[in-house]
Amino acid sequence: MTGEGAETRRGFRVSGRVQGVGFRWWTRRTAQQLGLGGSVRNLQDGSVEVHAVGSADGMARLEAALHTGPPASRVERVSVIPADPSVSRSAFLIAS
Numbered sequence: 001m002t003g004e005g006a007e008t009r010r011g012f013r014v015s016g017r018v019q020g021v022g023f024r025w026w027t028r029r030t031a032q033q034l035g036l037g038g039s040v041r042n043l044q045d046g047s048v049e050v051h052a053v054g055s056a057d058g059m060a061r062l063e064a065a066l067h068t069g070p071p072a073s074r075v076e077r078v079s080v081i082p083a084d085p086s087v088s089r090s091a092f093l094i095a096s
Contacts, residue, residue, distance in 0.1 A: 008059050009083035012050040013043075014066055016076035023048050024094045026070035034058035037089035041096065051084040052092070 014023070019042050027040045027050055036054035043049055052062055069075045 006056055007054060007089070008056045009051070009053045009085065009087070010059050010063065011081040011083040012052075012063065012066055013047050013079045013081050014050065014069070014075060014077070015047045015079070016069075017072075017074040018048045018069060019046055021072035022070050023073050026073075027066070028092050028094055030065050031062055031092040034061050036062060037092055038087045039084070039093045039095045041094070049081070051087045053083075053087050053089045 024040045024042065027048070031038060031040075031052055031054075034054065036052045036058050038050065038052035038054075040048060040050045050062075050066065052059060063078065066078045067075055
């Protein structure tokens with residue numbers, strides 16, 4: 001499932017209809033399938049923030065998946081933001 005490559009950290013902000021549609025749970029499941037650690041949380045402005053750590057291949061696949069999201073969502077934009085250096089590779093969490 002995961003590709004070989006150097007470990008990398010990335011942060012993303014996903015905008016559109018991404019709250020109340022299972023986006024955080026979908027992101028967690030997708031990241032876990034790709035062997036990534038990190039976190040996802042809703043922001044007050046209606047967007048979702050994702051921080052991930054893992055292989056470069058897994059990260060590229062997560063970023064591509066975020067542009068689509070789960071079926072009930074409507075992703076308008078995925079922006080790269082500074083990565084959170086405190087996220088752990090050991091788990092992918094849904095933060096509050």
